[in-house]
Amino acid sequence: MYKYDEYDQAIVDARVDEFRDQVRRRLAGDMTEDQFKPLRLMNGLYLQLHAYMLRIAVPYGTLDSRQMRMLGHIARKYDRGYGHFTTRQNIQFNWIKLSDAPDILAEIAKIEMHAIQTSGNCIRNISSDQYAGAAADEVADPRPWAELVRQWSTFHPEFSHLPRKFKIAVIAADEDRAAMRLHDIGIQLVMRDGELGAKIFAGGGMGRTPMISHEIRDFVAADDLMSYLEACLRVYNRYGRRDNIYKARIKILIHEIGADEYRRQVEEEFAAVKQLGLDPPRAELERITAMFAAPAFAADAPTDIDRSDPDFAVWLDQNVKPHKQPGYAIVNVSLKPIGGIPGDASADQIDVMADLAERYAFDELRVTHAQNIVLPHIRVADLKAVWDALAEVGLAEANLDLISDIIACPGLDYCSLANARSIPLAQKIAERFADPARQRDLGELKLKISGCINACGHHHAGHIGILGVDKKGVENFQLLLGGSGAEDVSLGRITGPGFSEDGVVDAIERVTDTYIKVREGGERFVDTYRRVGMEPFKEAIYG
């Protein structure tokens, strides 16, 4: 894991001091809310439906037990005993006082965390593959590159007032576990002639106008990456639209001028900025990479496992994934108990996960964009003990990637932008499909719910997606089919007229019944949809 040196720490400490000063000036009336808002947003502080909400960055989704415990402490001391893990691998607290926010930032700075650029029109927290460093299919650990990008983007003086927010993901495998193609810039590490470099995609995103990114460069060497990103961002900062907030993301710029023209402008800019000495030396990437060296895995860890407990066996099959090191496994901790709130974890649950990471997982945890937690390096021989401990606090739901593993934004229960409540709907769907055997029969089925057009719940990328809208003051839900945020990326299509909350649950059941009728072989739901198209589902839903 990355460890701060004196420079990193000084920068984060200075930020705490800066925000304390800004909050003081706001409370004293020296600044209007209009002036303060961009400043607090750049520190992840929103004013939501019931209170201020603070979003703390979890860079590339990686944290250690000490940091995880601090999140539990924040939940207890400053919030109401819980936190919410987000689709951008961060955590947010819903009940924060503005007057406490500087103290919270000071507390998390002590364990090398911050809330820098978790909102606002700037480069946001870098997201990555939750299996980084553990997956067998990666060409390298993507996180050192993500850390390089984190440092480059932190308080970047030129790119702190962009037309709109800017999200970057870094992955290093062909299997895309980070929705990389739906980011403003996606970086995929690839090997070329024995050299590790970056393939660059740009112009993806969800929101009001979902788009899949375009490949704009097949290879950028490590020594050029910052210059290249500088060029990408400068073209966007200069020419991204500022006349209409809904058209200000880079995806609209690239859509309007075309990927070829964007690429040409970036190349021209890159040729100029490459001369400026913006790129850190290779030694910096090496310094960071050394901190992500594989932990001391036992070479001869036993691989056999007692599957006699049927509940444990089901969890093994559903939530545990193969590790690159024989004798180890990747454990997915579901934050989606049937009837629970997707992504929420109590302070006590947070502590248990921290303890398990410290004892069994080389002190590492990951947050996933599907709002679950990963214990990345668990000895196979320890899986039963980990499962027992998780089960004790309600964290052993065996539903990874099944229909009840629902991504849901906070929706109208918490969010001031929302038009409809996402959480109660997620709860109703999970309860309707609560039977574990039925869920497993339906197989991989990614269901994603957003409470408004901003698409924090990734509804465009759901095999089944749901968008909540406001229909004359009443919650209404549109149903989408066929999206994917993975390497088979696609955007869902709306089935037709929307539904009430109960109506959409019924409609989903008609969709899954249809799937069971028409599926062939081992087809997943989304494969069947792609083969047979919308019609049979539409027919079943609307008759």
Add this chain to the structure above:
Amino acid sequence: MADGFDPDQTTMTDSGGGVQLRFRDDEVNEEPAVTLDSFLIGQSNATAVRIEPGDDARALLPSLDRIALIEVSFPSFRDGRGYSVARILREAGYTGELRASGDVLVDQVPLMRRCGFDSFAPEAPIDGDTLRRALDRYDFHYQRAADASVPVWKRRHG
């Protein structure tokens, strides 16, 4: 001067709308700035030019050695195009006065300094104490920009 704010070496007045802050010791250019279009079309003997957010600052590059003042307009503090304008001009070797004018807020001045601005004409006067703290706050910066600050990676590796 270095990054820090030193009132002894910096002109600071409280004339709202005019130049309040200057990080240069040459004479203030009193010539009214002409628009970029005017400069390009016929007034290329002017030495002060005003850039609006939609203007392409690169059009000035062939003439930089004849210009003493470039005023970059910020009609709204949210519009960040002027930051790129400043970088582009400084990267091209412009050494004259680079002024940020308009809706410029105290918390933005350190970022603008890093992009190469060395004079400020904010609509609303900037509080001197707040500015001093803001300019002195960060000892280190991660990235190289248009100022003299040594990036953290350079400090780490020499």
Add this chain to the structure above:
Amino acid sequence: MKLVTGNDLPSGDVIWWTGNGWSRHVEDAVDAGDHAEAIARAEEASRRVNVPYVIEGVATAEGPRPAHIKDRIRALGPTVRPDLTLKPADPNAGNWVI
């Protein structure tokens, strides 16, 4: 009826205009009528409230209620966590919200 609402600046709590001040309980709200916008502006200027705005309300036997679901949820708390609402001990407290 017109209700004026906003958030308390330091705490972020949802607050309602009572005619001479602000309350966390929507029951205390009053119909601000034609003066609603002026009250919102004056109160924001005097920093007694953060980002106030005017909404439609309806009068009920239990007091004023916001007309729109968003402000009804603001007035009580999250519908999915009755324990965190303003009336955690009353299981029927949320009946009027949805």
